Amino acid sequence: MSSTEASPSEATASSSTVSPRRVKTDNAEVSEDQVSIKGWVRTVRKQKTLAFVEVNDGSSMSGIQCVLPFDDVDEATLKEIDKLTTGCSVNAIGQIVKSQGGKQSVELSAKSLRIVGSCPGETYPLAKKRHSLEYLRTLAHLRPRTNTIAAVSRVRSTLAGSIHAFFQEEGFNYVQTPLITASDCEGAGEMFRVTTLDTDDVASLPRAKDEEGKELPGVDYGEDFFGKAAFLTVSGQLGGETYASALGDVYTFGPTFRAENSQTARHLAEFWMVEPEMAFADLTSAMDNAEAMLKSVVGVALDKCDEDLTFFAKFFDKGLKARLEKLVNKPFVRVPYRDAITYLQEEIAKDPSKWQFPEVEFGTDLATEHERWLAETKFESAVFVYNYPKKIKAFYMRDNDEDGGETVNAMDLLVPGVGELVGGSQREERLDVLVEKMKELDLDVEDYWWYLDLRRFGSVPHAGYGLGFERLVTYVCGIENIRDAIAFPRYPGNAEF
Numbered sequence: 001m002s003s004t005e006a007s008p009s010e011a012t013a014s015s016s017t018v019s020p021r022r023v024k025t026d027n028a029e030v031s032e033d034q035v036s037i038k039g040w041v042r043t044v045r046k047q048k049t050l051a052f053v054e055v056n057d058g059s060s061m062s063g064i065q066c067v068l069p070f071d072d073v074d075e076a077t078l079k080e081i082d083k084l085t086t087g088c089s090v091n092a093i094g095q096i097v098k099s100q101g102g103k104q105s106v107e108l109s110a111k112s113l114r115i116v117g118s119c120p121g122e123t124y125p126l127a128k129k130r131h132s133l134e135y136l137r138t139l140a141h142l143r144p145r146t147n148t149i150a151a152v153s154r155v156r157s158t159l160a161g162s163i164h165a166f167f168q169e170e171g172f173n174y175v176q177t178p179l180i181t182a183s184d185c186e187g188a189g190e191m192f193r194v195t196t197l198d199t200d201d202v203a204s205l206p207r208a209k210d211e212e213g214k215e216l217p218g219v220d221y222g223e224d225f226f227g228k229a230a231f232l233t234v235s236g237q238l239g240g241e242t243y244a245s246a247l248g249d250v251y252t253f254g255p256t257f258r259a260e261n262s263q264t265a266r267h268l269a270e271f272w273m274v275e276p277e278m279a280f281a282d283l284t285s286a287m288d289n290a291e292a293m294l295k296s297v298v299g300v301a302l303d304k305c306d307e308d309l310t311f312f313a314k315f316f317d318k319g320l321k322a323r324l325e326k327l328v329n330k331p332f333v334r335v336p337y338r339d340a341i342t343y344l345q346e347e348i349a350k351d352p353s354k355w356q357f358p359e360v361e362f363g364t365d366l367a368t369e370h371e372r373w374l375a376e377t378k379f380e381s382a383v384f385v386y387n388y389p390k391k392i393k394a395f396y397m398r399d400n401d402e403d404g405g406e407t408v409n410a411m412d413l414l415v416p417g418v419g420e421l422v423g424g425s426q427r428e429e430r431l432d433v434l435v436e437k438m439k440e441l442d443l444d445v446e447d448y449w450w451y452l453d454l455r456r457f458g459s460v461p462h463a464g465y466g467l468g469f470e471r472l473v474t475y476v477c478g479i480e481n482i483r484d485a486i487a488f489p490r491y492p493g494n495a496e497f
C-alpha cells in the first residue's frame with residue numbers, strides 16, 4: 001500500500017467524522033443527503049409522537065420547518081426538545097424532503113437536534129407577539145430577529161450590491177473618499193467636529209490669538225490633531241470630483257454625517273450616500289444616469305426579494321409592488337422648477353387650508369408635501385424637477401447662462417411615497433465664477449485651494465448627484481421611518497448600541 005493511501009479503517013473513521021453540509025433555508029431543496037440547518041427557533045409545537053420546530057437562519061422570511069418524530073431521533077435529541085424556547089439557537093441534522101403541509105414546499109426530516117445557545121423565555125424581550133417599530137428601536141441589537149427588520153436588512157443588502165454592480169457594469173470606478181474633512185461641501189455648517197483636544201477641561205483649551213498675541217473668542221485648532229479644525233464629512237462629492245477629473249466616471253458609496261437637529265422620520269445624523277461624478281457631462285447626463293441606475297436596482301430588488309416585498313405589501317403598503325414596477329417600466333417625468341411652482345400655486349389656490357405650507361413662489365425650497373403632490377398626484381410618477389433658483393442651492397452648482405445665473409443647473413428626483421430621493425447638478429467648472437460664488441457665501445477660498453485647482457488645470461464640464469441610501473431603502477420597502485432602514489440609527493439624543 002502506498003504511504004499516501006489511507007487504510008480501510010482510516011477511511012471509515014475519516015468519513016464518519018465529516019460534518020453534514022450546512023444548507024441555508026432560502027436554498028433548501030429535496031435531497032437524500034444528510035444536511036445541517038443552523039438558526040434560531042421561532043416556534044415549537046409538540047404532539048404525542050413528534051415535534052415541529054420552525055427555524056429561521058436569516059436567509060429568508062419563512063425559514064424552514066423541522067419535523068422530529070420521537071421514534072426516529074436519539075435520546076439526546078428528545079431531551080433537547082424539552083428545553084426548546086423561542087429565540088434559542090440550534091443545529092438540526094436530517095434530510096430535506098417534500099413538505100406534507102401546505103404552507104411550505106420543503107421541510108427538514110430531522111434525525112437529531114442540538115441547542116447551541118439557550119434563550120430563557122421568561123426574560124427574552126421578543127415574545128411571539130408583534131411589537132411596534134418604535135419599541136424595537138430600543139432593542140436595536142435584537143430587532144434583526146424580527147420579520148420586519150430582517151426583511152429590511154435583506155432588501156438593503158440586495159440594493160447595495162446592485163448599486164455597485166450597476167456602476168461597475170457602466171465603467172465607473174469606485175472611490176473611497178475621506179470621512180474626516182476640513183471642507184463643508186454644502187456650505188451649511190451643520191457638521192460634527194472631530195477633535196482630540198480635552199473638551200472636559202475647558203481651561204486647558206488653546207485660545208485663538210490675533211497677530212499681536214491677544215486672545216480671541218474661540219479655540220486655536222492649530223494645536224489640534226490635524227493642525228486645523230476638522231469635521232465628519234457631509235458628502236464625498238468634492239473628493240469624487242477630483243477623481244472624476246482623472247478617471248472620467250467614478251462613484252462613492254459610504255457613510256456621511258450631518259449635525260442637523262431634526263427628529264423627523266426622514267432624517268438621520270449618520271447616513272449612507274451614493275454619489276457618482278461624471279466628467280464631460282451635463283445635467284441631462286446626470287438625470288439619465290440616475291434614472292437608469294434606479295430602474296436597474298429596483299428591478300433587481302423586485303426579482304430577488306419577492307418574498308420580503310410581498311411581506312411589506314401585506315403589512316405596510318398594499319400598492320408597493322405596483323409602485324415599484326411602475327418606476328422600473330415608466331419613463332421619469334422632467335419638469336422645470338418654474339413650471340412646478342406654477343402647478344403648485346394653481347393647486348394650492350383651490351384650498352390653501354389643506355396645505356401646511358401654502359406660500360409657494362419662485363425661490364421657495366419645496367417642502368415634502370409639495371414634492372409628494374408633484375410625484376403622487378400631479379404626475380403619478382417619479383419626476384425630475386430641474387433648474388432651481390441659485391439662492392437655495394449649493395455653491396458648486398453651475399449657473400444657468402440663459403437666465404443670467406438666476407437659476408442653476410440642478411435637479412431633484414421626487415418619487416411617490418418619499419418625496420426627494422436624489423439631488424444633483426452640473427458642477428461649476430469656470431474658475432472665476434466659482435470663486436465669486438464662494439466669496440458671496442463667505443467660504444474661505446484658501447480652504448478649497450485643491451478644489452479650485454481642478455478648474456485651473458484641465459477643467460471640464462462635469463456633473464453628478466447624491467442618492468440618500470436609507471431613503472431608497474424606505475421607498476423600496478414601503479416603510480415610513482428612516483430609522484428602520486439602517487442597523488443602528490443615529491439622531492439627536494440617540495447614539496445607543
